[in-house]
Amino acid sequence: MAFINDQYLELQDSYLFSTIAKKVNEYVAAHPDKKIIRMGIGDVTRPLVPAVLKAMHDAVDEMGQKETFKGYGPEQGYSFLHDAVQSYYKSHGVDLSSDEIFISDGAKSDVGNITDIFGNENIVMIPDPVYPVYVDTNIMAGRDIVYLDSNAINNFCPMPPTDDEIAPDLIYLCSPNNPTGSVYNKEQLTAWVNYANENSAVILYDAAYECFINDASLPKSIYEIQGAKECAIEFCSLSKTAGFTGTRCGYTIVPKALTAFSVDGDAVSLNKLWLRRQTTKFNGVPYIIQKGAAAVFTEEGQKQIKENIDYYMKNARTIAATMDECGITYYGGDNSPYIWLECPNNMKSWDFFDYLLNEIAVVGTPGAGFGSNGEGYFRLTAFGDADNTVEAMERFKTLYKK
Ligand SMILES: Cc1ncc(COP(=O)(O)O)c(C=O)c1O
Helix, strand or coil: CCCCCHHHHHCCCCCHHHHHHHHHHHHHHHCCCCCCEECCCCCCCCCCCHHHHHHHHHHHHHHCCCCCCCCCCCCCCCHHHHHHHHHHHHHCCCCCCHHHEEEECCHHHHHHHHHHHCCCCCEEEEEECCCCHHHHHHHHHCCEEEEEECCHHHCCCCCCCCCCCCCCCEEEEECCCCCCCCCCCHHHHHHHHHHHHHCCCEEEEECCCHHHCCCCCCCCCHHHCCCHHHCEEEEEECHHHHCCCCCCCEEEECCCCCEEECCCCCEEEHHHHHHHHHHHHCCCCCHHHHHHHHHHCCHHHHHHHHHHHHHHHHHHHHHHHHHHHHCCCEEECCCCCEEEEECHHHCCHHHHHHHHHHHHCEECEEHHHHCHHHCCEEEEECCCCHHHHHHHHHHHHHHHCC
16 A cells, blocks of 8 residues: 655645636626736746857757767756856855756755755744745644745845744745745844854855846845855846747755754754755756856856846836825835735735736736735736736736826
């Protein structure tokens, strides 16, 4: 008789995007002539840039020649991409060695898979609201989760607990944050790094949106903070940075200075464990994709992706300016592609969703879908088409402009 991992039965069904899709489909069926503008799901709309396309085309040609064909590659990624990521980190003052960089097929897989190398007895701290993958992957492993309130009082940048009774071993932080758009500054991140080092905890730092940070005083990487290499793993992605949501490539940094304890009390290198995990369960990212990824970090690639990032950030400014004009409180939108707004007139998230859909045919994401503290909030994304974003915000003003 085969048994399942019973922890899967503990997972809540993920209704968020399926419910949104169902409601939108019903609306479309009832109003076939109305133009819906989608500002909900966090996928990008700008295509891959020319530098990436050229590198991938060249790599395809290499694969067709006996002399340049590539079979299995190194599980942790090719050295040319390590070098590119290393130089990128160097450009914001972080020195990494090549074997601290692990190329992945995106941040989602690694954020989930990293749980493999940690014992199930760890207590996990996760902010609420949050990117749902952190919660679900730890439920699958059967770990105890303590939630950290992220709310208007702490500007959606929750700080380390002061209550000694709460002693997390693993701490998830995401900055710039999905869904709230908030970004930790250096002082705040220093407090987290000190807290983790003092309590022998490990921070799992999701920097998937680092490329949207404009303000040079804000950290793009947790390793800009002294002491972070002793307590943090960082996850990064080219999905939003360079339109790789369908192409799939990211990277995870596991510093060699980082350790956690065995049951016998020995300090064990997490870098070694992660290498062991990856070489056992992962066979690397395709050569063609890694070539495209490396092109993102060239001078030309950086210039081209910046145009796309600027395009999205212009959308973010359009949305933020509309909220200002309408007197609606919001977070994010300046160093993040997400605008997290307080639903007007104390509306609940799903009521506001229905209202926007029915009144102006604009689709966003109800904050309640990201955790209980998301109730009463709503997420709009800047990843849409610029003309549609302008049109959506004109429609929005018809409801709320004073
Ligand atoms: C906070 C956060 N981390 C990770 C991911 C996943 O990124 P990837 O496409 O690299 O798997 C997302 C995607 O939306 C995200 O919002």
